[in-house]
Amino acid sequence: MKPIFKHKGTKVTKAVNPMPGLTWCSLCLSVLFSTLVFSDPFATNLTLQAALDHGAENNPQLLAVFNQWKGAEQNIAVQKGLPDPTLTYGHYFESVETRTGSQNQRFGLSQTFPGFGKLSSKKAVASTHAAGAGDRYRRAKLNLNLSIATSYAELHYLKRSTEITEDRIRLIQDLEKVARTRYKAGAPMAPVLQAQVELGRLEDRLLSLNDLHQPQKAQLNATLNRPATAPLSWPASLPYRAVEADPETLRRELARTSPELAELAHSVEQSGHQIRLARRERLPDFTLGVQFIETGNASTAVTDSGKDPVIGTIGINLPIWFGKNRARIASAAYKKTAAQFSLENREQTLDADIRQILFKLRDADRKINLYKESLIPKAEQSLEVNRKAYEAGQMEFINLIDAERMLLEFDLAHERALADHLIARAELSQLTGTDFLTEKNKHQDTKNTKSDTP
Structure with a gap:
């Protein structure tokens, strides 16, 4: 924009844009169009x-x-x-009385091969x-x-x-x-x-x-x-x-x-x-496992009272x-x-x-x-x-x-x-x-x- 030189005694009137919003709108549309075109290479070169x-x-x-x-x-x-191992749990609704004590619940872990x-x-x-x-x-x-x-x-x-x-x-x-x-x-x-x-x-x-x-x-x-x-x-x-x-x-x-x-x-x-x-x-497939039975104390003093038995298991499908x-x-x-x-x-x-x-x-x-x-x-x-x-x-x-x-x-x-x-x-x-x-x-x-x- 060229500078305006004001002579002494001369009144300068600033130019007014009758539609100030139009310039900004046109500029925004131009930028948007350019962005869309240049961001999509297929729009100009396929x-x-x-x-x-x-x-x-x-x-x-x-x-x-x-x-x-x-x-x-x-x-x-x-x-x-291998197949996932199997964890089992069993609870006795009625305790099983044994010489060494009452059996209340059992736990088992097995793996199939x-x-x-x-x-x-x-x-x-x-x-x-x-x-x-x-x-x-x-x-x-x-x-x-x-x-x-x-x-x-x-x-x-x-x-x-x-x-x-x-x-x-x-x-x-x-x-x-x-x-x-x-x-x-x-x-x-x-x-x-x-x-x-x-x-x-x-x-x-x-x-x-x-x-x-x-x-x-x-x-x-x-x-x-x-x-x-x-x-x-x-x-x-x-x-x-x-x-x-x-x-x-x-x-x-x-x-x-x-x-x-x-x-x-x-x-x-x-x-x-x-x-x-x-x-x-x-x-056949083979399954190996181990079981643990929780046993309470015997009612009378006996050897191995309350000892928890551990059982090894082996299974085979037919x-x-x-x-x-x-x-x-x-x-x-x-x-x-x-x-x-x-x-x-x-x-x-x-x-x-x-x-x-x-x-x-x-x-x-x-x-x-x-x-x-x-x-x-x-x-x-x-x-x-x-x-x-x-x-x-x-x-x-x-x-x-x-x-x-x-x-x-x-x-x-x-x-x-x-x-x-x-x-x-x-x-x-x-x-x-x-x-x-x-x-x-x-x-x-x-x-x-x-x-x-x-």
Whole structure:
């Protein structure tokens, strides 16, 4: 603020703000808006890697599976431990008179020791269950990555579709101006009407795309455990990496890399331990204990008067219900057989699914290269040639519209192929457990990974 110099004899009037509260209100709103924007990085910069990292840390379903895994690991210590000891107390409602005195109450302490091999079998069952829970967590994370990548790709495709449609609207508006100029010069009015029809069609498409923006954002926000209306910018880019993978190589590595097959394999292993545990349930458990009986003084003078007896005890359960034991073993055996069939079935269907995804990748790659290298440049050239021919009066306007529609179709198909390629890579990662989504690996073609977007 510049200083005010008051000359002698001059009256200075201080400026008055007619709405003093408005300035403070505007300042507070600006600070609040800036705080909200800068505290939420997705409001200004949305990348696939950032979305994947945020989802891994905040998705409630993934966190639930993670805690189930950790709970299963803690259960191992529970299963391998001895049962809790038993403390007993007995009170005689009528004293038992003995030579050494009257017995009034008794105390007992006992500990059960499971039969040979039972604790080790229970530990093995719990350990394989925990390992399967770990595989389930890995699979849930891959499923989450697939959901995030799909929503991200669809949102990017929506962004590019909107931009392309807006560009075509500007093009048709320019063409309409040319048609109007020629109409004023005596040309037919049909080109003007054709341009207006095409403009209306494109504007309707743009309205649909704009209306779809909020549902698409809500879908990605839900996957990231954010409110549906949370600010979310357009995706910054669509990462592209060409993938070359041999289905036979992937199939051989599935037993090592696929969390789904690993979970099923652990289920088979767990069933085997359950069979051994069921067989060992036929062995008896032993219980060792000690009892103390409180004894009062004898009514007559005798040796050991009032001496409290101490009794050692040993117990054994009798697993004599052989039908129940046989049924327990048979039940565990059936579960193992079912787990083996499930594993065998998934190995076959997984191989077929991988081959289908590899086809999608090859098909998307072909389309990306075809549209980028051949069809789009030719369609652009065709549109420019038709435009110059129309302006020179050598071409019908409908031919220009057809050229514009063809270029629009090719541009959208190219963006659709890019989105499908990312989704297919996420699906391949989800099936194999190998990261084809964000990181380079030995299956990728390094010659074609120089840029993120083709």
